[in-house]
Amino acid sequence: MQDFEKLGAFYLGRTYDLASGRREDGFVLYDSRDLVTHGVCVGMTGSGKTGLCLSMLEEAAIDGVPVIAVDPKGDLGNLLLTFPDLAPEDFRPWVNQDDARRKGVSVDQFAADEAAKWARGLAEWGQDGARIGRLRAASDFAIYTPGSSAGLPVSMLRSLDAPPPAFMEDRELFAERVTTTATSLLTLAGVGAEPGRSREHTLLTSILTATWAAGRGVDLAGLIQLIQAPPVQRIGVLELESFFPATDRFGLATAFNNLLASPGFDAWLDGEPLDIDRLLYSADGRPRVSILSIAHLGDRERMFFVSLLLNQLLAWMRAQQGTTSLRALFYMDEVFGFFPPVANPPSKTPLLTLLKQGRAFGLGCLLATQNPVDLDYKGLANCGTWWLGRLQTERDKARVLDGLEGALASGGGRFDRAYFDRALSGLSSRVFVMNNVHEDAPAVLESRWAMSYLRGPLTRDQIKVLMGPRKAAAALQATPHAASVPEHPSARPSGPPSRAEGDAGEGADRPVLPAGIAQFFLPVTLARPGAASLCYEPRAVGAGSVGFSDAKLRIDAARTVTVVAAIDARLGSVEWADGTVLDMSAKDLHAEPAAAARFLDVPPAATRARSYDSWAKSFKSWIGQSQTLDLLKSRRTGLVSAPGESERDFRVRLQTAAREQRDEAVEKLRRTYAPKLAALDEKIRRAVQAVDRESAQASQQKLQTAVSMGATVFGALLGRKALSASTLGKATTAARGVGRTMKESQDIERARQTLAAAEQQKAELEAHAQADIDALGGALDPLTETLEPVTLKPKRTDVTVQLVALAWVPVWKDAEGRLTPACR
Ligand SMILES: Nc1ncnc2c1ncn2[C@@H]1O[C@H](COP(=O)(O)OP(=O)(O)O)[C@@H](O)[C@H]1O
Ligand SMILES: [Mg+2]
Numbered sequence: 001m002q003d004f005e006k007l008g009a010f011y012l013g014r015t016y017d018l019a020s021g022r023r024e025d026g027f028v029l030y031d032s033r034d035l036v037t038h039g040v041c042v043g044m045t046g047s048g049k050t051g052l053c054l055s056m057l058e059e060a061a062i063d064g065v066p067v068i069a070v071d072p073k074g075d076l077g078n079l080l081l082t083f084p085d086l087a088p089e090d091f092r093p094w095v096n097q098d099d100a101r102r103k104g105v106s107v108d109q110f111a112a113d114e115a116a117k118w119a120r121g122l123a124e125w126g127q128d129g130a131r132i133g134r135l136r137a138a139s140d141f142a143i144y145t146p147g148s149s150a151g152l153p154v155s156m157l158r159s160l161d162a163p164p165p166a167f168m169e170d171r172e173l174f175a176e177r178v179t180t181t182a183t184s185l186l187t188l189a190g191v192g193a194e195p196g197r198s199r200e201h202t203l204l205t206s207i208l209t210a211t212w213a214a215g216r217g218v219d220l221a222g223l224i225q226l227i228q229a230p231p232v233q234r235i236g237v238l239e240l241e242s243f244f245p246a247t248d249r250f251g252l253a254t255a256f257n258n259l260l261a262s263p264g265f266d267a268w269l270d271g272e273p274l275d276i277d278r279l280l281y282s283a284d285g286r287p288r289v290s291i292l293s294i295a296h297l298g299d300r301e302r303m304f305f306v307s308l309l310l311n312q313l314l315a316w317m318r319a320q321q322g323t324t325s326l327r328a329l330f331y332m333d334e335v336f337g338f339f340p341p342v343a344n345p346p347s348k349t350p351l352l353t354l355l356k357q358g359r360a361f362g363l364g365c366l367l368a369t370q371n372p373v374d375l376d377y378k379g380l381a382n383c384g385t386w387w388l389g390r391l392q393t394e395r396d397k398a399r400v401l402d403g404l405e406g407a408l409a410s411g412g413g414r415f416d417r418a419y420f421d422r423a424l425s426g427l428s429s430r431v432f433v434m435n436n437v438h439e440d441a442p443a444v445l446e447s448r449w450a451m452s453y454l455r456g457p458l459t460r461d462q463i464k465v466l467m468g469p470r471k472a473a474a475a476l477q478a479t480p481h482a483a484s485v486p487e488h489p490s491a492r493p494s495g496p497p498s499r500a501e502g503d504a505g506e507g508a509d510r511p512v513l514p515a516g517i518a519q520f521f522l523p524v525t526l527a528r529p530g531a532a533s534l535c536y537e538p539r540a541v542g543a544g545s546v547g548f549s550d551a552k553l554r555i556d557a558a559r560t561v562t563v564v565a566a567i568d569a570r571l572g573s574v575e576w577a578d579g580t581v582l583d584m585s586a587k588d589l590h591a592e593p594a595a596a597a598r599f600l601d602v603p604p605a606a607t608r609a610r611s612y613d614s615w616a617k618s619f620k621s622w623i624g625q626s627q628t629l630d631l632l633k634s635r636r637t638g639l640v641s642a643p644g645e646s647e648r649d650f651r652v653r654l655q656t657a658a659r660e661q662r663d664e665a666v667e668k669l670r671r672t673y674a675p676k677l678a679a680l681d682e683k684i685r686r687a688v689q690a691v692d693r694e695s696a697q698a699s700q701q702k703l704q705t706a707v708s709m710g711a712t713v714f715g716a717l718l719g720r721k722a723l724s725a726s727t728l729g730k731a732t733t734a735a736r737g738v739g740r741t742m743k744e745s746q747d748i749e750r751a752r753q754t755l756a757a758a759e760q761q762k763a764e765l766e767a768h769a770q771a772d773i774d775a776l777g778g779a780l781d782p783l784t785e786t787l788e789p790v791t792l793k794p795k796r797t798d799v800t801v802q803l804v805a806l807a808w809v810p811v812w813k814d815a816e817g818r819l820t821p822a823c824r
Helices: 032-037 049-062 076-080 088-094 097-103 107-124 129-138 165-169 171-188 199-213 220-228 246-261 276-280 299-318 348-361 377-381 394-410 417-425 460-483 609-626 647-695 700-707 713-725 728-736 745-774
Strands: 009-017 022-031 039-042 067-071 140-144 288-293 328-332 363-369 385-388 431-436 443-447 519-521 533-550 555-565 580-582 598-600 629-633 788-792 799-813 819-821
Touching: 009 032, 009 049, 022 032, 022 431, 022 443, 022 713, 032 049, 032 348, 032 363, 032 385, 039 049, 049 067, 049 076, 049 129, 049 288, 049 328, 049 363, 049 443, 067 076, 067 276, 067 299, 076 140, 076 288, 076 460, 088 107, 097 107, 107 129, 140 460, 165 171, 165 299, 171 199, 171 299, 171 348, 199 220, 199 246, 220 246, 276 288, 276 299, 299 348, 348 363, 348 377, 377 394, 385 394, 385 417, 394 417, 417 431, 533 609, 533 788, 555 609, 555 629, 555 799, 609 799, 647 713, 647 745, 713 745
Parallel strands: 039 363, 039 385, 067 288, 067 328, 140 288, 328 363, 519 799, 533 598
Antiparallel strands: 009 022, 009 443, 385 431, 431 443, 533 555, 533 799, 555 580, 629 788, 799 819
16 A cells, blocks of 8 residues: 555645656645645646546545545546456446547457556556555445436435424525525426525425425425415415415426426436435445436436535535544536526535535535636635646636636635746646645646546446446345335234233223223224224333443433333233333323223233332333443444444444544644654755765755655655645755855765765654554554444433333234234
């Protein structure tokens, strides 16, 4: 593993010398944390934007950072064309056959050529098949195709769910969500509607506000009904009927109905809902790269989908804890039309909010476009890194400069227009000027060779081939699951099986029990089979709560326990351990039967109030013994899972925590080594000067080599940030001013020794740094780390019994006297 992969640095390419038009040796490494202030990549078609951005996504994937990428053009699917063996037969199905024909070679030959080209290209950039293997292993790559069955399906319209409660508490965010959803729905239905101006928009926002505030989601069919019979009677101060009469509303309902009835619309309803957490992490917590391909959609549909996605992303983001590390990456290729400066399409507001707030939550956004005039300047000002590639015309260049100048000025940054003007004129493809607000100076780089095979846009059939096996696997998994929905444990009739229905006599009327014995009814939740009648069986019910606390683990959790158990007619006892734990609390129990019913006989013990006291005691001790809180502990991070947190969610959380710890550790290393290195370089500089004094020529070259970090350990650790601030600049100027006053050769000898010693020290420092970096470990450990089980038991004082009473459990009794449960 290259050092920079452990350090969370993204390998973007090598430095490039504009004057000579040559690539240099130094790696251009980008601190992944800088991406939380977002990036924008601008350049004409063919300038290498997508290649650069795809490489960045590859770096993110290798580092275990999950990615959601929106693909309006279709070439992001190339991320799935990764072949660690670099064998011609791997390339064969994916090469562009027209290209082969044009070149006059067979497809086989062309595939072999392409494979060789990729192997060569990677080698030139210090990469190999093994790195591709790591990339493939690090993340789970998938292509989703909303509204089409080619890739993985994703349902867009199942996604009009109510936002999570935490999100709704923020009134501004909630209002934003309502507005953009209304606009995107109207856009989709082809009803042009300006937020705040049209009554269609106002009506939809009223409907969405009312339903979501009540915690309910909507689907399109539901929406059509709600338009005709809105849940609100007034809009502002106007009566609904005078504001937007029913006859007119019918027109709007029809527009949505037409949409629903249009051919191919089913595909919009299929698939899993747009769930950001699931797009970012697999079922076992592995990071994912989810490509959302929208190339096949019309403009209106694209807009609808992208705004829904951005809204979901925003809601997901707001539910995360803050972090300073890069938690996830959102990439959008060819953002033209979604984030315009003047117009206000529904995608704009949520994207702007993401750019403004993403940093706090570790969500980095990366946008690519051909011209910055396509982008809102407020948004641009929120992008910390700019990659500027080759531009078509002088006018485009002037616009890019204006954009960058404006963005940097509003961020308080410096802007050397003359430098950028010159730099931008000399760019060839794959060469970019990078301006990163976290660094002292801009840099020019040539993008590294992409590990993915950049064959260009994937066809529908190719996406099908890529995603086919996955869809088949998903279908296989879904079928047996649906066929054998596991019976809820409490669906079985409660009580020991030996107790046949004939055991207790059946009294038709509800038995009269002494006052002071509380009685409850379990709700009927299972449908009546045929003509069965309702019966109630007597049981004991216990409800209580149990707390778990551990100061060291900072756990303070409580849980309610509700159990229904049989009453032994002979012994008059209740075995709580044999009872059924119910998924409800005491307040879900009913005071009255669901309907007229027959009642089975009550065991004598249950008619005595005393019995309940002793059952309450046994209930309390049963809770104390049986209830545990089972958690997982990660030794590596010291974190413990939260009550109710699944192993998958815990592992997802651990990955962010591990990344934060890694980033912190790297920062510490930087702080340790940067001054030491600077001091040594200064020493070397003086020594070189002393040695060189006699030869009169201040050897800049020698100095450069002596203190250059290029591809060394320090280059990886300290990167350009340190390089630009290092002693290099000072050293060269100082060297020029050296006088020629060296007299004694002894001094020279001494200077030589000093130089050798300093260089030796530097080598030692480097070895130390290497050892420290080796000790950091990989970012993906939390996925494979064996988690320790931690089991908390309640203290006796943490058990509270709320009630122990007689429970009437409903059962269905058919004509033959067979009993089936009426309650889960
Ligand atoms: N990092 C890269 N590695 C290998 N080839 C690249 C890379 N970047 C660009 N290319 C080549 O250049 C072509 C154009 O680059 P691309 O990134 O698609 O340009 P843009 O997105 O700016 O239109 C690609 O099809 C590919 O052949
Ligand atoms: Mg492109």
